[in-house]
Amino acid sequence: MIKDTSIYGIRAIIEAIKAEKSIDKVFLQKGLRGDLFGELEALTRSENINTSYVPIEKLQRLSKGGNHQGAVAQIAPITFVEIEDLMLQASESDKAPLFLLLDQLSDVRNFGAIVRTAECTGVTGIIIQKKGGAPINADAIKTSAGAIFKIPICKVDHIKDAIYHMQASNIKVIAATEKATSTVYDVSFKEPCAIIMGSEGRGINPSVIKAADELAKLPILGSIESLNVSVACGAFLYEAVRQRL
Structure with a gap:
């Protein structure tokens, strides 16, 4: 059985993107603000990463109750080819x-x-x-x-x-x-x-x-x-x- 690989927390996701991990999608909390959150938003835009703004309840489900800080990312289980x-x-x-x-x-x-x-x-x-x-x-x-x-x-x-x-x-x-x-x-x-x-x-x-x-x-x-x-x-x-x- 293959489980979804998710990471959560704004800083963790920023570092994963900078490390060129294969990020499939990023879920961000609707209405959230802040410098670090804005940095993540700018990074997802510059890297053209699939992003959705969702209610906090969905982030809580995706992170299984972890301290998501308003952001959860799904890492693709495959390596994409150029x-x-x-x-x-x-x-x-x-x-x-x-x-x-x-x-x-x-x-x-x-x-x-x-x-x-x-x-x-x-x-x-x-x-x-x-x-x-x-x-x-x-x-x-x-x-x-x-x-x-x-x-x-x-x-x-x-x-x-x-x-x-x-x-x-x-x-x-x-x-x-x-x-x-x-x-x-x-x-x-x-x-x-x-x-x-x-x-x-x-x-x-x-x-x-x-x-x-x-x-x-x-x-x-x-x-x-x-x-x-x-x-x-x-x-x-x-x-x-x-x-x-």
Whole structure:
């Protein structure tokens, strides 16, 4: 069983960030003020760390009653790879790379399920945004059945940063969106490509859609207008597998 790794206390979190620990998310107390607290806030902004302002009751739960001083941080249980290293590994492989870009997917269990499917379908690497996404915690690990430890995961400041890296390396970027006119079955996944999946409620950010090379959707034959994102992602990935077999 894997437990969440959390640290609490303003000074402890500041030192962890300065020591370049892999901080997944910082929870700060709503309305709190003070010089040291302000230093932590400035540091999370400068390092682009995912931050949420929460009531003191949540901090007490996260710290299990410890002296949190208004701040709790979750340390990621994995080491993230740099996008340059991920692209280099892909270029050295004899297989056409298949990347997955997740645009601020927020549900931990959806994220874990997607990672599990990605590992099963041979995805080269997963790229997520530093802010606004689901934390990589024990729930994500459990839902992924441990796949989180088997597939490279990269964090970028913005998903568009990853798109530009892909396009510069001649990797086609396909956005999975109901705004598309083409279906997933009209798109070729045989060449090097990356699939973008959006968040549960909002979908893919409009600016991210504009940056994509192609748009594709899943045909919906029933009265419900959309699928769960992890299910939709699985359909896209297995269509890529079908074409590549």
